[in-house]
Amino acid sequence: MSSSPPPAAPATAPQAAVESPEVARQGTQKLLKYLVIAVPYLWLLAFFLAPFLIVLKISLVEVRVAMPPYSELITFVEDGWIAFHGSLENYLWLWDDPLYINSYLSSLKIAATSTVLTLLVGYPIAYGMARAPRRWRFALLMLVILPFWTSFLIRVYAWIGILKKEGLLNLALTHLGLISEPLTILNTDIAVYIGIVYSYLPFMVLPLYANLEKMDLSLLEAAADLGCRPIKAFWVVTVPLSMTGIVAGCFLVFIPAVGEFVIPDLLGGSETLMIGKTLWTEFFNNRDWPVSSAVAVILLLVLIIPIVLFQRQQQRSAEAEA
Amino acid sequence: MSGAGTASNQARSGSSAARQRWAPWEDPNEKPHVRIVGVTKRFGDFVAVDNVSLDIYKREFFSLLGPSGCGKTTLLRMLAGFETPSEGQILLEGEDMSGVPPYERPVNMMFQSYALFPHMSVEKNIAFGLKQDRVPKAEIDRRVAEVIEMVQLGQFAKRKPHQLSGGQKQRVALARSLVKKPKMLLLDEPLGALDKNLRTQTQFELMNIQEETGITFVIVTHDQEEAMTVSSRIAVMDHGRIVQVSTPGELYEAPLTRYVADFIGEVNILEGRGAQREGDHLVLQCPDAGCAIQTGPYAEDGGDESLWIALRPEKVRISKEPPADSSRNCMTGEVWDIGYLGNLSTYHVKLDSGKMITATQANMARLIERPITWEDRVYLTWAPDAAVVLRD
Numbered sequence: 001m002s003s004s005p006p007p008a009a010p011a012t013a014p015q016a017a018v019e020s021p022e023v024a025r026q027g028t029q030k031l032l033k034y035l036v037i038a039v040p041y042l043w044l045l046a047f048f049l050a051p052f053l054i055v056l057k058i059s060l061v062e063v064r065v066a067m068p069p070y071s072e073l074i075t076f077v078e079d080g081w082i083a084f085h086g087s088l089e090n091y092l093w094l095w096d097d098p099l100y101i102n103s104y105l106s107s108l109k110i111a112a113t114s115t116v117l118t119l120l121v122g123y124p125i126a127y128g129m130a131r132a133p134r135r136w137r138f139a140l141l142m143l144v145i146l147p148f149w150t151s152f153l154i155r156v157y158a159w160i161g162i163l164k165k166e167g168l169l170n171l172a173l174t175h176l177g178l179i180s181e182p183l184t185i186l187n188t189d190i191a192v193y194i195g196i197v198y199s200y201l202p203f204m205v206l207p208l209y210a211n212l213e214k215m216d217l218s219l220l221e222a223a224a225d226l227g228c229r230p231i232k233a234f235w236v237v238t239v240p241l242s243m244t245g246i247v248a249g250c251f252l253v254f255i256p257a258v259g260e261f262v263i264p265d266l267l268g269g270s271e272t273l274m275i276g277k278t279l280w281t282e283f284f285n286n287r288d289w290p291v292s293s294a295v296a297v298i299l300l301l302v303l304i305i306p307i308v309l310f311q312r313q314q315q316r317s318a319e320a321e322a
Numbered sequence: 323m324s325g326a327g328t329a330s331n332q333a334r335s336g337s338s339a340a341r342q343r344w345a346p347w348e349d350p351n352e353k354p355h356v357r358i359v360g361v362t363k364r365f366g367d368f369v370a371v372d373n374v375s376l377d378i379y380k381r382e383f384f385s386l387l388g389p390s391g392c393g394k395t396t397l398l399r400m401l402a403g404f405e406t407p408s409e410g411q412i413l414l415e416g417e418d419m420s421g422v423p424p425y426e427r428p429v430n431m432m433f434q435s436y437a438l439f440p441h442m443s444v445e446k447n448i449a450f451g452l453k454q455d456r457v458p459k460a461e462i463d464r465r466v467a468e469v470i471e472m473v474q475l476g477q478f479a480k481r482k483p484h485q486l487s488g489g490q491k492q493r494v495a496l497a498r499s500l501v502k503k504p505k506m507l508l509l510d511e512p513l514g515a516l517d518k519n520l521r522t523q524t525q526f527e528l529m530n531i532q533e534e535t536g537i538t539f540v541i542v543t544h545d546q547e548e549a550m551t552v553s554s555r556i557a558v559m560d561h562g563r564i565v566q567v568s569t570p571g572e573l574y575e576a577p578l579t580r581y582v583a584d585f586i587g588e589v590n591i592l593e594g595r596g597a598q599r600e601g602d603h604l605v606l607q608c609p610d611a612g613c614a615i616q617t618g619p620y621a622e623d624g625g626d627e628s629l630w631i632a633l634r635p636e637k638v639r640i641s642k643e644p645p646a647d648s649s650r651n652c653m654t655g656e657v658w659d660i661g662y663l664g665n666l667s668t669y670h671v672k673l674d675s676g677k678m679i680t681a682t683q684a685n686m687a688r689l690i691e692r693p694i695t696w697e698d699r700v701y702l703t704w705a706p707d708a709a710v711v712l713r714d
Binding site for chain 2: 216218219221222223224225226227228229230232237240241
């Protein structure tokens with residue numbers, strides 16, 4: 001065994017000596033690469049997947065008056081046997097009680113409506129920003145981002161002061177003589193729509209702005225040159241070309257709006273049915289952790305469909321650009 | 323350059339007689355198709371187009387030629403309606419175009435960037451203009467098929483612009499601007515993005531299409547060779563003004579100014595003084611050349627001021643033997659440098675005054691037999707009509 005390597009050894013040895021620092025460096029580089037990739041995955045693993053598995057586990061067991069307020073999913077019995085106590089009873093319960101189905105449907109409806117409203121408000125803003133003189137664009141962009149510097153909760157609270165019966169809006173409208181009786185806006189669905197549109201507007205404006213800003217304006221000149229009026233050119237050229245921005249903005253608003261809790265809780269009325277609120281009630285008022293966990297799992301499943309669609313659309317647009 | 327030039331002559335030879343006779347700009351009874359009357363365009367303090375007046379006739383292939391920033395594109399954009407003149411008027415078939423927006427002008431433009439709609443197929447891009455005019459669907463289909471045939475894009479009709487090569491995109495853009503049969507087609511550097519071989523080939527296609535459709539073409543280019551090849555007439559622009567409007571031949575043979583002479587092709591420029599009239603010609607003393615120069619026909623008297631004389635390199639004969647009369651139209655110097663281009667050789671000759679003169683000669687003999695070489699003392703002569711007096 002020791003006699004067989006010598007003929008090859010003289011030839012390979014110097015080469016190996018030359019290569020080894022190179023190989024070592026490549027090795028460290030590879031390690032660094034994996035490390036960089038690992039950080040976000042570890043983060044997601046610890047703060048997303050692990051909690052989700054815990055929630056999933058709780059959703060399969062029964063409620064009980066104890067600490068923690070639910071039964072064990074897995075128990076160890078004698079002789080090393082494991083007993084599994086899970087059931088889908090909580091999920092069946094959600095199906096039986098119309099409250100939950102109505103909450104889901106109402107959440108989807110409110111989220112969809114406010115997404116459309118946000119698009120209607122956000123598109124002109126993004127369009128105006130993208131067509132503004134270049135030296136203003138950064139300032140305008142900052143104005144859109146600026147609200148993020150204040151707590152979301154505080155901004156939603158501020159809307160109570162604006163929308164309530166003796167609030168700023170009613171005060172202004174009465175002073176202007178537009179209304180004689182103060183309007184009831186707070187604690188209605190309208191207030192929820194206002195809150196969602198206001199809060200998620202930047203998520204709509206930013207992708208739209210990014211899209212509209214890089215549009216080739218000579219396309220509009222070409223349209224005009226071929227006999228197309230500016231308003232029509234907007235519909236047949238600008239809108240179709242900004243479709244990726246529209247889709248991105250809509251998903252970014254719709255997905256978080258479905259699960260929104262703070263806005264319906266602070267601005268909505270007792271009739272405003274949203275799944276986030278139902279979940280909160282189930283968890284904190286009824287202290288039924290297993291049922292509220294089931295609500296959360298179903299909510300996630302409901303949202304996974306649009307998220308997957310969004311992902312696929314983003315990928316397709318990225319491929320189209322490449 | 324010379325390759326394209328000879329090819330162009332061959333391509334034209336068939337109809338050259340007809341072409342030479344066709345000169346509506348010389349006919350006082352002919353009405354201009356487009357009149358540009360005293361048009362000025364200012365952007366703030368900057369004057370992009372400065373008091374330009376120009377008549378363009380029907381079926382012309384008219385070029386606006388100049389370096390970048392000379393105002394040629396601005397002038398084209400005013401014809402399209404994208405810019406409004408600060409002063410002056412643009413008349414199309416006698417009709418004032420001011421206040422007529424681009425989408426109501428019977429004029430189409432081919433953009434430098436092509437500006438194809440990326441979300442539409444080739445067919446849809448071409449049909450776009452007809453759709454705006456609410457042309458019946460059957461006719462749209464027929465006309466789109468017709469231009470697709472003309473620009474040879476048959477198998478690409480269903481493709482999107484990003485699936486096409488540069489040359490194919492250029493054809494789509496051309497087809498799209500032709501399909502409406504505009505009264506005038508504006509082309510902004512139409513071949514600028516193509517590589518050299520494709521460009522030469524496409525120049526001839528453009529000329530054929532122009533002849534076939536009979537549409538008046540106005541093209542903007544900075545490429546003098548391209549302008550020379552395709553145009554019926556060329557307007558040379560500089561700093562927003564038109565310096566000269568002529569046929570390619572006149573522009574080359576009889577440039578009016580140093581700027582034009584310099585911009586179109588290569589030229590030797592000499593300074594002459596003490597002009598004396600001799601029939602149609604002027605005779606100038608030229609210290610740089612070390613001889614008197616008899617110029618081509620020139621109407622005005624030179625007076626005492628100095629005049630500029632242009633002499634094209636290929637019109638200069640180079641020889642080791644002195645001519646019979648070396649006091650006139652004959653310069654002497656030493657061969658400083660030789661550029662061998664295959665078909666041609668360029669000689670840089672240093673005159674006794676130190677001035678460098680360029681002369682080109684066709685290489686009729688093989689390279690080995692070439693009689694003139696470095697540091698040879700040579701005589702440069704030319705025909706009396708070859709030297710052209712410039713205005714400034």
